[in-house]
Amino acid sequence: MGKYIEMIRIRFLMMLAYRTNYYTGILIYSINIGAYYFLWSAIYGGKENIQGLSISQMITYVAVSWMARAFYFNNIDREIAMEIKEGKVAVELIRPYHYLGMKTMQALGEGIFRLVFFSLPGMVIVSFIFPLQFSTDVSTWGFFALSILFSFIINTQINLMTGMLTFFLFNVDGLMRSKRVLIDLFSGLLLPISFYPLWAQELMKWFPFQAISYLPSMIFTEGFKGQEVVEAILLQALWAVILIIPIQIMWSLAKKKMVIQGG
Amino acid sequence: MNVIEVEHLRKEFKSYSSRSGLKGAFRDLFTRNYKTIQAVDDISFSVKKGEMVGYIGENGAGKSTTIKMLTGILTPSAGKVLVNGMNPHKEREKFVRTIGVVFGQRSQLWWDIAVQESFRLLKKVYQVSDQDYNEHMNHVIKTLDIEPLLDKPVRKLSLGQRMRCELAAALIHNPPLLFLDEPTIGLDVLVKLKIRQFLKEINEKYQTTILLTTHDLSDIEALCERVIMLDEGKIIYDGSLEHLRNEWGEGKQIEFQFGNEVEKERLFQITHDINVHWTKGERGNVWIAQLTNPESEMSELISRVVAAEKIIDLSIQEISTEEIIRNIYEKGEATK
Numbered sequence: 001m002g003k004y005i006e007m008i009r010i011r012f013l014m015m016l017a018y019r020t021n022y023y024t025g026i027l028i029y030s031i032n033i034g035a036y037y038f039l040w041s042a043i044y045g046g047k048e049n050i051q052g053l054s055i056s057q058m059i060t061y062v063a064v065s066w067m068a069r070a071f072y073f074n075n076i077d078r079e080i081a082m083e084i085k086e087g088k089v090a091v092e093l094i095r096p097y098h099y100l101g102m103k104t105m106q107a108l109g110e111g112i113f114r115l116v117f118f119s120l121p122g123m124v125i126v127s128f129i130f131p132l133q134f135s136t137d138v139s140t141w142g143f144f145a146l147s148i149l150f151s152f153i154i155n156t157q158i159n160l161m162t163g164m165l166t167f168f169l170f171n172v173d174g175l176m177r178s179k180r181v182l183i184d185l186f187s188g189l190l191l192p193i194s195f196y197p198l199w200a201q202e203l204m205k206w207f208p209f210q211a212i213s214y215l216p217s218m219i220f221t222e223g224f225k226g227q228e229v230v231e232a233i234l235l236q237a238l239w240a241v242i243l244i245i246p247i248q249i250m251w252s253l254a255k256k257k258m259v260i261q262g263g
Numbered sequence: 264m265n266v267i268e269v270e271h272l273r274k275e276f277k278s279y280s281s282r283s284g285l286k287g288a289f290r291d292l293f294t295r296n297y298k299t300i301q302a303v304d305d306i307s308f309s310v311k312k313g314e315m316v317g318y319i320g321e322n323g324a325g326k327s328t329t330i331k332m333l334t335g336i337l338t339p340s341a342g343k344v345l346v347n348g349m350n351p352h353k354e355r356e357k358f359v360r361t362i363g364v365v366f367g368q369r370s371q372l373w374w375d376i377a378v379q380e381s382f383r384l385l386k387k388v389y390q391v392s393d394q395d396y397n398e399h400m401n402h403v404i405k406t407l408d409i410e411p412l413l414d415k416p417v418r419k420l421s422l423g424q425r426m427r428c429e430l431a432a433a434l435i436h437n438p439p440l441l442f443l444d445e446p447t448i449g450l451d452v453l454v455k456l457k458i459r460q461f462l463k464e465i466n467e468k469y470q471t472t473i474l475l476t477t478h479d480l481s482d483i484e485a486l487c488e489r490v491i492m493l494d495e496g497k498i499i500y501d502g503s504l505e506h507l508r509n510e511w512g513e514g515k516q517i518e519f520q521f522g523n524e525v526e527k528e529r530l531f532q533i534t535h536d537i538n539v540h541w542t543k544g545e546r547g548n549v550w551i552a553q554l555t556n557p558e559s560e561m562s563e564l565i566s567r568v569v570a571a572e573k574i575i576d577l578s579i580q581e582i583s584t585e586e587i588i589r590n591i592y593e594k595g596e597a598t599k
Contacts, residue, residue: 006387010373010380017375017416091371093336094364095388096356255352256338 003097004105011109022114026122029066036062037130051194056133057221058192063126065189065217067119072152072212074107077176080163085171089258100160100251107156135222143229147216150236155183155212157243164247167254188214192223208239265345266440266472267310267333272342274303274328302328304496305342312439313470315462317483317504320493321592326476329493330444333474334364347440360389363433367445370425371432372417378428379413382435389436396435403431406461423454430458434465441465443475447482459485480584494592507587515557516580517564521548522573533571537564 015022037059044055053061080103083089092099126132135141162179165172184190186209193201193214204210215232218224224232279295281287303325310316320326331337332344335351335358344351349358365371372381386396404410407427412420420428426446433441443462447455463486465471477483483490483504490507492500500507530541530550537560540553552568554560561579568574 002390003384003388006384010376010384013380014373014375086369088369090331090336091366091369093355094334094359094362094371096360097388098356258337 004101007102007105008109008112011106012113015110015113022118025070025114026118029070029118029122030126033063033066033126033130051192053192053194053221053223056131057223059130060133061192061217061221061223063123063130063132064220065213067123067126068148068151068213068216068220069189070114070119070122071111071148072155074110074156074159076103076107076156077159077163077179079103079106080160081166081172081176084163084166100247103160103163104156107159108152111152133221135220137222140219140222143233144216144220147219147233147236150233150240151212151216153240154208154236154243157240157247158183158208160247161243161250164250164254167250167257183209183212186210187212188217192218194223208243211236211239264312265309266312266314266347267308267474268343268345269309269329269333270307270343272303272306272329272332272344273301273340274325274332274337275340276300276302301496303332303339306493306496306498308491308498308501310472310474312472313466314489315466315473315475315487317487317490318474318476318493319478319480319483319490319588320476324493325496326493327444330364330442330474330476334362334442335359360436361438362440362442363436363438364442365426365429365433365444365446367426367443367448370417370429372425372428374418375416377414377416378409378420381417381428381432382413385432385435391436395437399437400431400435403434406464407431407457423450426450426454427458430461437469439469439471441471441473443473443477445477446475447477447479455479455482462486480588484584492588492591500591504584508584515554515561516582517552517554517561518544518576518578518580519550519552519568519574520544520546520576521550522575524548525550525572529572530568533567534564537567539564 040058040062041055044050044058048054050058080089083092089099092102095102127134158179162172162176165175169175186204186207188210193204193210196204215224215236219229219232277297277299279291279297282291282296306325306329318326318329328337332339333346333351335355338352347358347361349361351358372378373384382400404413407430409424409427409431412424412428417425417428430446441462447458450458459482462473466473473486475482475487488503488505490500490502490504491498525548527541527543534541534552538555539560540555542551542553543549544551552564554564565577569577
C-alpha cells in the first residue's frame, strides 16, 4: 500500500511542477460556470422551477457539477495511450506493481490535488459571485462525498478502458475526444438528465455515464431525497463493480497482444 | 545454478503491409495483408550466476525482443523461459523484484521531478528498508558520482548524467540479475568507462549476473567473457570472446611501405616457408602480410623483408573484434 500512497505524493509534486496549468484551469472553470449561470437565468426567465429544480438549485447544480468534475476528471486515458504508443509501458511492466492500479492512484493524486487546491477555493469564490444554495444537512455532505468518490472510480474505469484500446487499435485520439464530449453530455454535466426526453432518460439508465455527474450533483442540490439518495449511491457502486469485468478482460488480452512499439 | 534458462524460445509478430496507391489504401480498409515475422526463432541458452554475458546482433536481430521476454514484458509465442527460477510473465509482479533493467533508449525515471524523488518512490515500490537503502545506495551514488544531480529534475540532466542515474535507479533493490539494453548508447568515453568500472565492481561484490546488449563492442571486450551472437532471430554463436578471437581473429597483420616498387613474386620468394598471406595495400608500394602464427614467425618475417628490401614504414595491427564480427555476419554463421 505504501507504494501507492507514495505515487499519490509523486503526482502532487508533478502537479506542482506545472502550476500555471492550474491557474488557467481555475479561470476556465469560472468562465464555464459564469456562462451557464447566464444561460440558465435566461431559460428560467422568472419561472419558479423547471423539472422540479428551482433556479438557485439549478445554479448550484451547475457549480457543483463543474467543481466535482475537477475531482473526477483526469487524463489517464491519454497518458496510457501515449505510454503504449511510445513504448513506455515496457518500463512500467518491469516494476512490481499493477500498471492499472498505479495509473488509478496517479489519477487519484491528481484528483485530490485539484479538489484541495482548485475545487474548494473555486467554490468559495463562486459562492460570493453567484447565489448558490448549500445544504446545511451533514448527511447530504457525507453522501455527496461518497458519491463523488464513486464518480471518480467510474470515470477512471472508463478512462482505463479507453486508454487500453490503444493496445488493440494503436491510435485512439479521435475516440478519446469523442468520449470526453460524450461523458460531458450524458453524465448530466451540461444538462441534468431529468431535462432529457423520457425515452432518452430510459436509455441512459443502461449506461454508466449518469453515475459520473448527474447522481452526485442531484444529491448535493437535494434534488434527490431519502430513499432516492441511497438508490443513487447503490447504482454507482453497482457500476463500479460491473466495470471491473471488461477491464480485467481487456488487460489480460492486452498482455498477450502487446507489442512494444519503437524498439 | 542457472539464473537464466531459455529453451526453444520463439516470438512471432504479425505485421501488416500496406498496399500501394490510393486503390490499395481503400482495399486496406477492408482486408489487410498480414505477414508473420519471426523476431526470435527457436533460441536456447542458459546463463550461470555471476556471469557477464554480451548479447550482440545487428539492428532488428531480436536482441531487445529477447530481453523483453526475459523480463516478462512480452509473452513468448512458444518455448520455455525460466529466470531466477520463475516464469517471468506468469509471476510478473513477484519476478520483477528480483531483476534490474536499464533501457538505454528510454528513461525510467519520472521526467518532471527530482531524481531523489524518483529514488524515493522506487525505494517504496521495491520495499527496501532504510538501512539497506542507505548502505547500498550511498555507495552506488558515490561510485557513479551522482550526488550533485539528486535534487535536479530529470529533464534538466544531460544524457550521461541521466544514464548514471538510470543505472543507480535500476540497482535500488540490489537485484541479483541485471539486464542492460544498450546502456552506453550515445555516451562519451569517460562516462562509458565509469559505467563499465562500476558494473565490474558490482559483479565482483554481489555476484550480480549481467546480460548486456550493445552495439559498442568495446563494452563487451571490457566486461564480458562470454558472448551470444544473434542474427535474424537465431543464435549464431554462443561461447567465449577469447575463443571467438582465436578462431576468427586469424593472427595479426603487418603493413609494409616499401621505398620502391616490389613485385609480388619477390615477396613470395623471400617468405616462401612462412605461413603468410600477402595482399596489396590501397596506396602505392604498400603490402599487407596476414600472419597466422605471429608468436613464432613475426620476427622472422620482418627481418627477412627488411633485409631484402628498403622499407619506409611498418605497422603491426591486431585484427579487431569489430572486424571479426563483421566477418561472421558476412558469412552468416560461426562455429561453436
